[in-house]
Amino acid sequence: MLRSVFAVVERRAEHAVAFFYSHLFWHNPGMRELFPADLAPQRDRLFAALTHVVTHVEDPGLAHYLGQLGRDHRKFLAAPPLYCAVGASLLAAFAHTAGAAWTIEAEKAWTEAYGRVADLMQAGAAEAVAEGEPAWWDADVVGHERYGDDLTLLTLRPRRPYPYAAGQYVSVSTLHLPRVWRTYSLANAPRPDGTLELHVSRIRGGLMSTALTERLRVGETVRLSSPGGALTARTPPGKPRTYIAGGTGWAPVRALLEEAARDEPGLEGRLFVVARAKEYLYGRADAQRLCGLLPGLHVTYITAAPGRPRDQATERLVQALRAGVNWPAHDVYLAGPPGLLDEVSEELACLGTDPVRIFHDRLPSVGRFRTRPATRAEWLLSPPQLQWHNPDARAPREP
Numbered sequence: 001m002l003r004s005v006f007a008v009v010e011r012r013a014e015h016a017v018a019f020f021y022s023h024l025f026w027h028n029p030g031m032r033e034l035f036p037a038d039l040a041p042q043r044d045r046l047f048a049a050l051t052h053v054v055t056h057v058e059d060p061g062l063a064h065y066l067g068q069l070g071r072d073h074r075k076f077l078a079a080p081p082l083y084c085a086v087g088a089s090l091l092a093a094f095a096h097t098a099g100a101a102w103t104i105e106a107e108k109a110w111t112e113a114y115g116r117v118a119d120l121m122q123a124g125a126a127e128a129v130a131e132g133e134p135a136w137w138d139a140d141v142v143g144h145e146r147y148g149d150d151l152t153l154l155t156l157r158p159r160r161p162y163p164y165a166a167g168q169y170v171s172v173s174t175l176h177l178p179r180v181w182r183t184y185s186l187a188n189a190p191r192p193d194g195t196l197e198l199h200v201s202r203i204r205g206g207l208m209s210t211a212l213t214e215r216l217r218v219g220e221t222v223r224l225s226s227p228g229g230a231l232t233a234r235t236p237p238g239k240p241r242t243y244i245a246g247g248t249g250w251a252p253v254r255a256l257l258e259e260a261a262r263d264e265p266g267l268e269g270r271l272f273v274v275a276r277a278k279e280y281l282y283g284r285a286d287a288q289r290l291c292g293l294l295p296g297l298h299v300t301y302i303t304a305a306p307g308r309p310r311d312q313a314t315e316r317l318v319q320a321l322r323a324g325v326n327w328p329a330h331d332v333y334l335a336g337p338p339g340l341l342d343e344v345s346e347e348l349a350c351l352g353t354d355p356v357r358i359f360h361d362r363l364p365s366v367g368r369f370r371t372r373p374a375t376r377a378e379w380l381l382s383p384p385q386l387q388w389h390n391p392d393a394r395a396p397r398e399p
């Protein structure tokens with residue numbers, strides 16, 4: 001029942017989301033200020049979350065997932081009245097959009113489902129409060145280094161201990177863009193002094209990357225969410241592995257290598273560092289240093305040929321991967337732009353790497369939100385990619 005109604009609503013997602021926010025803010029004008037000025041990215045997150053729920057209804061892990069989501073939603077100042085108001089507006093949007101599929105049974109099923117979702121999220125939030133976990137971590141900007149026009153290395157010092165594992169990412173918010181949160185990979189393994197490094201690539205039209213590059217200054221404070229991400233898997237000792245970093249995807253790979261240099265300096269593997277051009281290989285010196293500490297790691301740098309488009313570097317990378325041997329034995333850690341992740345994952349699967357041993361996160365690209373497909377044909381031709389901060393991977397996972 002839940003899925004059949006959602007299938008109809010999802011096909012009219014643009015319309016449903018527009019109706020949902022209009023309904024919410026019309027009936028609760030005070031709640032507008034809880035949301036960012038630009039609601040476009042929100043609509044994808046809302047449907048990403050709903051899609052996750054309806055596709056995992058029978059999954060026993062769903063309750064845990066919703067608990068984590070509730071914990072994480074504290075950074076949006078989500079309190080019980082918001083959960084009630086969102087539920088009412090969501091059901092109104094479904095009723096408006098689902099047409100003949102919105103029967104009495106459908107309304108009952110969705111009302112119960114939303115109630116359960118809201119209860120689990122609020123229970124997760126209450127648990128976090130009881131454990132003393134903050135809604136967000138304030139962190140002081142202690143370093144702001146520019147590399148060329150587009151790249152900034154930020155060093156942050158959280159004001160209280162920030163627990164995370166190498167390879168994870170964090171949502172960041174700054175007062176320059178109230179209520180906007182964007183994900184960035186943490187570029188270092190936990191350090192004794194608690195400082196964190198983020199690599200920010202300025203994206204054309206990207207609000208947050210531009211604010212962090214152009215407007216943020218040393219001495220200011222940013223907010224950090226709890227960490228998330230799938231690069232917390234670890235390869236069993238002795239198993240070979242490959243790290244592939246595209247652009248600022250170097251950040252989480254650097255963190256993983258830092259950890260490996262400390263815990264497993266004898267590891268055998270390959271490292272590919274890919275950038276659009278030579279001057280964008282900002283991690284080269286660091287990669288050399290880490291490879292010095294990891295003598296079994298063989299590094300290859302790949303850039304596009306001068307004057308060629310940046311994606312040519314990916315073609316070159318794919319050729320280099322094809323020249324490698326023994327792919328079925330390797331675990332692969334992959335980070336970079338979504339296009340690179342797709343091409344490389346596909347290629348590695350062809351080369352024999354077990355797809356469940358290819359670890360990557362899909363961080364949302366700022367400024368590239370497309371309209372969602374509205375018809376079955378559009379879905380088929382251009383399936384939506386669900387991209388959002390997934391907090392459901394906090395603790396380091398066992399391999």
Ligand SMILES: NC(=O)C1=CN([C@@H]2O[C@H](COP(=O)(O)OP(=O)(O)OC[C@H]3O[C@@H](n4cnc5c(N)ncnc54)[C@H](O)[C@@H]3O)[C@@H](O)[C@H]2O)C=CC1
Binds near residue numbers: 366
């Ligand atoms: N944990 C992760 O996976 C991380 C992912 N990112 C993602 O990286 C992107 C920003 O990175 P930049 O440094 O600006 O990278 P970039 O735009 O300079 O790209 C670096 C390389 O990635 C490849 N690439 C880019 N777009 C591609 C496409 N559509 N198809 C095939 N290959 C493509 C190209 O080889 C390019 O030279 C954002 O999308 C961000 O979300 C950034 C940091 C961490």
